[in-house]
Amino acid sequence: MSDTCYYNNEPADSKYNDAPVTYMSAQSTPSATPNRSFSPAPRRSAQLGPSTLPRRPGLSPRTSSLSVGSLYGSTESLPATARVPNGSSLKHELGSSPTLDVPDPVEVLQSILGPLAGPEGADAVSDRPSALVEDIDFGELSLEDYVNVSTIGAPYLPEAPVVEDFEKEKDRFTDLHNSILACDEVLRSVETYLTSFQADLANVSTEIESLQNRSSELNNKLQNRRAVEKVLGPEVEAITIAPAVVRKITEGAVDESWVKALEELEKRSRAIDNKTKEGKDIKAAQDVRPFIEDVSNKAIERIRDYVVYQIKALRSPNINAQVIQHDSFLRFKEVFAFLAKRQPDLAENISQAYINTMRWYYFSHFTRYKSALDKLNIHAIDQNDTIAAESGTKRGGKGAPHDVFSIGRRLDVLRTSNDAAMPSFAAEENKGAHYLEAPFRAFNLALVDNACAEYSFLTEFFSKQPFQTTNRRFNEVFQPVFELGKALTKQLIENSLDALGILTCVRLNQHFAFELQRRKVPVAEGYINSTNMLLWPRFQLVIDSHCDSIRKATSALSGKPAGSALSLTSSPSAGQTTAPHPLTQRFANFLQSILALSSEAGDDEPVSNSVGRLRNDFEAFLAKLSKGISEARKRQRFLYNNYSLVCTIIAETEGKLADELKGFYLERREALDIE
Numbered sequence: 001m002s003d004t005c006y007y008n009n010e011p012a013d014s015k016y017n018d019a020p021v022t023y024m025s026a027q028s029t030p031s032a033t034p035n036r037s038f039s040p041a042p043r044r045s046a047q048l049g050p051s052t053l054p055r056r057p058g059l060s061p062r063t064s065s066l067s068v069g070s071l072y073g074s075t076e077s078l079p080a081t082a083r084v085p086n087g088s089s090l091k092h093e094l095g096s097s098p099t100l101d102v103p104d105p106v107e108v109l110q111s112i113l114g115p116l117a118g119p120e121g122a123d124a125v126s127d128r129p130s131a132l133v134e135d136i137d138f139g140e141l142s143l144e145d146y147v148n149v150s151t152i153g154a155p156y157l158p159e160a161p162v163v164e165d166f167e168k169e170k171d172r173f174t175d176l177h178n179s180i181l182a183c184d185e186v187l188r189s190v191e192t193y194l195t196s197f198q199a200d201l202a203n204v205s206t207e208i209e210s211l212q213n214r215s216s217e218l219n220n221k222l223q224n225r226r227a228v229e230k231v232l233g234p235e236v237e238a239i240t241i242a243p244a245v246v247r248k249i250t251e252g253a254v255d256e257s258w259v260k261a262l263e264e265l266e267k268r269s270r271a272i273d274n275k276t277k278e279g280k281d282i283k284a285a286q287d288v289r290p291f292i293e294d295v296s297n298k299a300i301e302r303i304r305d306y307v308v309y310q311i312k313a314l315r316s317p318n319i320n321a322q323v324i325q326h327d328s329f330l331r332f333k334e335v336f337a338f339l340a341k342r343q344p345d346l347a348e349n350i351s352q353a354y355i356n357t358m359r360w361y362y363f364s365h366f367t368r369y370k371s372a373l374d375k376l377n378i379h380a381i382d383q384n385d386t387i388a389a390e391s392g393t394k395r396g397g398k399g400a401p402h403d404v405f406s407i408g409r410r411l412d413v414l415r416t417s418n419d420a421a422m423p424s425f426a427a428e429e430n431k432g433a434h435y436l437e438a439p440f441r442a443f444n445l446a447l448v449d450n451a452c453a454e455y456s457f458l459t460e461f462f463s464k465q466p467f468q469t470t471n472r473r474f475n476e477v478f479q480p481v482f483e484l485g486k487a488l489t490k491q492l493i494e495n496s497l498d499a500l501g502i503l504t505c506v507r508l509n510q511h512f513a514f515e516l517q518r519r520k521v522p523v524a525e526g527y528i529n530s531t532n533m534l535l536w537p538r539f540q541l542v543i544d545s546h547c548d549s550i551r552k553a554t555s556a557l558s559g560k561p562a563g564s565a566l567s568l569t570s571s572p573s574a575g576q577t578t579a580p581h582p583l584t585q586r587f588a589n590f591l592q593s594i595l596a597l598s599s600e601a602g603d604d605e606p607v608s609n610s611v612g613r614l615r616n617d618f619e620a621f622l623a624k625l626s627k628g629i630s631e632a633r634k635r636q637r638f639l640y641n642n643y644s645l646v647c648t649i650i651a652e653t654e655g656k657l658a659d660e661l662k663g664f665y666l667e668r669r670e671a672l673d674i675e
Contacts, residue, residue: 108144238271239285241292250298254306259334262299266338268292296342303339306332307350314357321361325457333461340464351462355476362450363480369446370488372427373439381498386549387586388621405586407500407593413437414507414597421446436492437504443488444531448512451478452519471523482527489534499542499590503597503607506535536606543610546590550617553583557624578637580645581625587618588649591661599655608657615661636672643669 138146166173241264248261269292272285310328314321329336340347383389385404422430422442454477458470493502513528591611598607622642629635647665650658 103144105143112144235282236284238275239268239282239288241265241268241288241295246295249295249302254302254332254335256331259332262335262338265292265295265299269296299335300339300342300346303335304346304350307336307339308353311350311354311357314361321358322453325453325461329461330457333463336461337464351473355473358454358477359480362454362477363484366443366447366481366484369424369427370443370484372424373422373443373488374491375428376430376439377433378439378492379433379435379498381496381501383497383545385497387546387590388549388553388583403589404498404500405590405593407596410435410437410500410504411596413441413504414511419445419449421449435504436496436498436501437508440489440492440505441508443485444508444512447478447481447485447527448515448524450481451524452516452521454478455521455523456519474523475526478524478527482524482530485527486530486534489531493535493538497542497545499539499546500593500597502535502539502542503594506532506539507597509535540606540610543614547613547617550583550587550614550621554617554621554624557621557628578629578634578641580642581622583618583621584642584645587614588646591615591646592650592653595650595653595655595658595661598657599653601655601657603656611657611661615664640669640672643672 245261245264248258249265252258252261268288272289272292275282275285307329310324313319313324313328336347336350339350381404387405422438427439427442451474455470455474458474458477462470462473489505493505496502509528509531513525516522516524516528591614594607594611598605601607622639626635626639629638643665647662647669650662650665653662
């Protein structure tokens with residue numbers, strides 16, 4: 001953009017004259033005066049130096065009409081205080097009136113135009129403006145004020161090309177101006193938004209502070225409530241009952257959850273009772289007590305119905321009582337204890353109903369079982385099977401051979417690990433022959449198993465009752481069965497001379513006694529003792545029968561040759577033989593069987609006395625039999641052979657009694673002088 005300026009709307013190149021002019025630089029800074037309109041065009045500097053002064057054509061700088069003298073001679077634009085009276089020269093005034101407070105015009109001009117170039121700096125002015133503005137109207141202003149006014153408030157006089165450029169760019173400037181206005185609007189909107197946001201932020205801050213205060217207040221209340229709950233919680237919990245518990249007790253099925261609900265009810269009831277005993281008169285507990293009583297009565301009613309129903313189920317045909325006892329009674333034993341505590345009379349009546357039902361149950365089942373065992377074919381051993389009878393081997397039952405003096409495999413009944421009783425149907429269908437210990441073992445094994453199970457049930461189900469009451473109820477249940485067992489034992493042994501079978505029953509009975517002790521069922525000891533009272537006397541009677549038979553055989557030896565006492569041989573020379581007598585074989589086998597069954601016998605048993613009597617009678621028989629041999633050496637040989645046979649047969653027996661007898665017969669044999 002050119003440095004040429006316009007003034008009074010006249011082009012600068014219209015003419016040249018010597019009038020003073022004012023140059024305005026294109027790089028002048030825009031004034032901050034508010035009343036001056038903003039222009040997007042760059043401002044020009046208001047200072048003009050010598051280098052920027054335009055030159056007239058054909059004139060050198062030294063001939064310029066813009067001189068200090070001409071400026072001093074002009075008074076149009078100076079202020080009134082700076083003007084001098086007519087007829088005085090500026091030089092004279094400057095020289096004669098130094099006391100006036102007027103700035104030096106040269107300094108003012110230099111402050112406006114910059115340092116004035118001298119003759120030595122004339123070459124620094126490269127060119128002059130192409131046009132000058134004539135007739136500058138200073139008005140009433142001084143040059144300095146005029147310059148200031150021109151810089152601040154004078155209209156900008158662009159050159160013609162600038163105007164054209166401005167006209168061309170007017171739309172763009174207008175759009176720019178509108179954009180600036182729009183930006184102002186946006187900024188005002190943003191300012192409004194920020195102001196509103198600041199206000200909202202202040203409100204939020206106030207609300208946060210309020211919430212903090214509220215939170216602190218709530219926290220204090222929470223701490224207080226927790227402190228109160230810590231004290232009152234257990235008290236309230238101890239006397240309140242959940243609706244689900246009440247609903248389960250009154251309407252739910254009797255199962256594990258029902259038992260838990262009943263325990264919860266009992267716990268609340270116990271807590272209220274304890275508080276009453278402690279003297280704590282809590283109104284809430286008094287209010288809850290009637291409700292708890294009502295729920296407890298409903299629970300008692302349901303327990304009664306449940307137990308009665310299960311007792312009726314025991315009378316159903318082909319029912320297993322132990323299954324009902326385990327699944328229906330023992331699983332819910334707490335409910336009956338609750339009933340017994342709340343209603344003892346009702347519990348006693350229900351208990352008696354159970355006792356009567358189980359007595360009928362066991363008696364009916366064992367009666368049928370005894371009937372099945374009665375169908376077993378039992379070997380019949382009578383007077384014809386005594387030790388000194390004519391024949392010790394016969395056919396019993398349905399012709400099955402048996403040896404009444406040898407224990408053989410009959411000892412297996414004591415050694416077997418099979419504790420299962422013979423089923424009823426097996427006993428009814430069994431066509432084989434058995435000894436009397438088979439039905440005895442089957443019946444008593446079943447009795448002991450059921451007695452132990454029942455006693456265990458009674459002690460566990462009626463755990464709140466005294467020990468004597470449990471024993472009495474057990475005896476009420478099993479007394480008919482005990483009588484049935486004793487009747488079976490008596491039936492088996494009363495007409496039998498099977499000493500080995502009876503002694504085996506004694507050992508079995510002792511085994512049952514040990515089993516009852518192991519299972520801690522002392523109440524059945526009465527039955528064991530009564531069974532022993534049946535077996536031992538009968539064993540003694542059978543031994544007496546054998547002793548009598550030996551004595552009769554000894555008496556029959558008078559006046560007869562040896563060997564003819566049992567009519568075992570008809571040879572006349574048999575009396576002179578030294579071979580063991582057949583009775584010795586029977587006696588040794590019989591003695592070995594008794595000793596095998598008495599390996600663990602004590603000194604207090606009747607077996608020792610019975611064996612002693614049997615041995616004495618046999619010694620008497622051998623002594624009298626040997627007297628029938630005339631030759632002493634043969635007599636000793638005969639006795640030696642008989643004693644050797646006895647020693648050989650009983651050699652493998654064990655026990656205290658066996659050791660005594662083995663020692664006795666060894667001494668008898670060694671006492672004979674046999675080379």
